[in-house]
Amino acid sequence: MTASSPSRTARVQRETSESSIDLSIDLDGTGSSDIETGVPFYDHLLTAFAKHSLTDLTVRASGDLEIDVHHTVEDVGIVLGQAIRQALGDKRGISRYGDALVPLDEALAQAVVDISGRPFLVHTGEPVGFEYHLIGGHFTGSMVRHVFEAIAYNAALTVHVTVLGGRDPHHIAEAEFKAFARAFRQAKAFDPLVSGVPSTKGAL
Numbered sequence: 001m002t003a004s005s006p007s008r009t010a011r012v013q014r015e016t017s018e019s020s021i022d023l024s025i026d027l028d029g030t031g032s033s034d035i036e037t038g039v040p041f042y043d044h045l046l047t048a049f050a051k052h053s054l055t056d057l058t059v060r061a062s063g064d065l066e067i068d069v070h071h072t073v074e075d076v077g078i079v080l081g082q083a084i085r086q087a088l089g090d091k092r093g094i095s096r097y098g099d100a101l102v103p104l105d106e107a108l109a110q111a112v113v114d115i116s117g118r119p120f121l122v123h124t125g126e127p128v129g130f131e132y133h134l135i136g137g138h139f140t141g142s143m144v145r146h147v148f149e150a151i152a153y154n155a156a157l158t159v160h161v162t163v164l165g166g167r168d169p170h171h172i173a174e175a176e177f178k179a180f181a182r183a184f185r186q187a188k189a190f191d192p193l194v195s196g197v198p199s200t201k202g203a204l
Contacts, residue, residue, distance in 0.1 A: 006089060007026075007028070008026065008027040008028050008087045008088065008089060008188075009024070009025065009026045009027070009087055010024070010025050010082075010083040010084075010086035010087040011023065011024045011025075011083070012079045012082045012083045012086070013079075014075060014078070014079050016075065018063055018064050018071035018072075018075065019061060019062065019063035019064070019071050019072050019075040019076075020061065020062050020063070021059070021060070021061045021075055021076055021079045022059075022060045022061075023057070023058065023059050023060075023061075023076070023079045023080060023083055024056075024057070024058040024083070025055060025056065025057055025058075025080070025083040025084065025087050026055065026056035026057075026087070027055055027084070027087045027088065027188050028054075029050075029054060029055055029056025029057075030054060030056065031050050031051040031052070031053070031054045031055065031056070032050065032056050032057075033046065033047045033050035033051065033056070033057045033058070033059075034057075034058045034059075035047055035050075035057065035058070035059045036059065036060055036061070037059060037061040037063075037072055037073070037076055038061065038062055038063065038065050038072060039065070039069045039072060039073055039138065039139060040136060040138070040139075041135050041136040041138065041139035041170075041173075042069070042072075042073050042076070042139060042143075042147075044174070045147075045173060045174065045177045046059060046076075046080075046177075048174060048177050048178050048181065049177050049178075049180065049181045050181075051181070052178050052181035052182050052185065053181035053182070053184045053185040053188075054185055055181075055184075055185075055188075057080075059076060059080075061075070061076050063075065069138060069139060069140070069143065070140075070143065070146070073139075073143050073146065073147060074143070074146050074147070074150055075150075076147075077146065077147040077148075077149075077150030077151050077154075078150045078154050079154075080150070080151055080154075080155075081150055081151040081152065081153065081154025081155035081157075082154045082155070084151070084154075084155040084157075085154065085155045085156055088115060088155075088188065090197065091115060091117075091197055091198070091204045092196055092197055093190045093191065093194050093195070093196070094115060094187065094188060094189065094190060094191065094194065094198060095186055095187055095188070095189050095190070095191040095194065095198070096114060096115050096116075096187055096194075096198040096199075096204070097112075097113070097114055097115075097186070097187055098112070098113045098182070098183035098184060098185065098186030098187035098188075098189075099111065099112040099113070099183050099186070100178075100179045100180075100181075100182030100183040100185075100186070101164075101179065102175050102178045102179040102182060103175065104166075104171045104172075104174050104175040104178065105168070105171050106165065106166055106167050106168065106171060107163070107165060107166030107167070107168065107171035107172045107174075107175040108163070108164040108165045108166065108175060109125075109161065109162065109163050109164065109166075109172070109175035109176045109178070109179040110160075110161070110162045110164060110179055111159065111160065111161045111162075111176070111179035111180040111182070111183040111184075112159070112160040112183055113157055113158070113159055113180070113183040113184050113186075113187040114157065114158040114159075114187065115156075115157055115187050115188065115204060116156070116157065116158045116204060117156045117203070117204040118156065118158055119152050119153040119154075119155075119156050119157065119158070120152065120158045120159070121145075121148055121149050121152040121153070121158075121159050121160075121161075122159070122160045122161070122162075123145050123148055123149075123159075123160075123161045123162075124161075124162050124163070125162045125163030125164060126141070126144070126145075126163050126172065127163070127166065127167075127172070130169055130172060131145075133169040135169050135170050135173060136170070139173075141169055141172075141173065144173050144176055144177075148161055148176075148180065157184075159180065161176055161179065161180060163175070163176065
């Protein structure tokens with residue numbers, strides 16, 4: 001962040017019959033996090049996102065976990081996307097694009113992010129059956145895509161996530177989140193060579 005740049009922070013609260021969420025974000029942080037969603041593996045993934053994107057993130061969430069983790073996990077993704085969009089502001093001076101290729105032991109994931117203002121997700125490569133696996137006994141593999149959808153559509157990002165290899169579901173999911181984090185870190189960063197909004201339209 002340059003000396004003349006405004007603070008890129010946001011706080012979003014969301015209350016529904018299924019979940020209650022209070023989330024704060026600082027896009028120009030150091031990667032510190034304080035996350036309690038009631039879903040341990042999701043806390044692990046969000047902590048990895050914060051650390052590797054250099055985004056400070058605080059999350060307090062509670063939901064109807066007695067039914068399933070689905071509502072809480074998806075709703076936190078929605079709120080995270082909304083907070084990212086707010087914190088990005090007018091997007092002046094940002095790099096806009098980011099890409100990353102991240103291994104985690106046998107797993108390998110690639111993510112490409114465009115802070116485009118046009119929400120879109122392409123998500124491919126997870127092995128057959130991944131979506132049914134209970135990671136840690138509580139987090140269904142199918143939720144990984146749901147989270148990326150929620151973030152991309154609410155933050156107005158174009159996101160491509162591709163799993164290039166992997167066997168262990170924990171490793172695959174974590175590699176995906178770390179790759180997304182590293183790509184987002186590049187995209188949100190200020191580029192000293194960029195003047196104004198990095199778009200021929202003049203707006204993102």
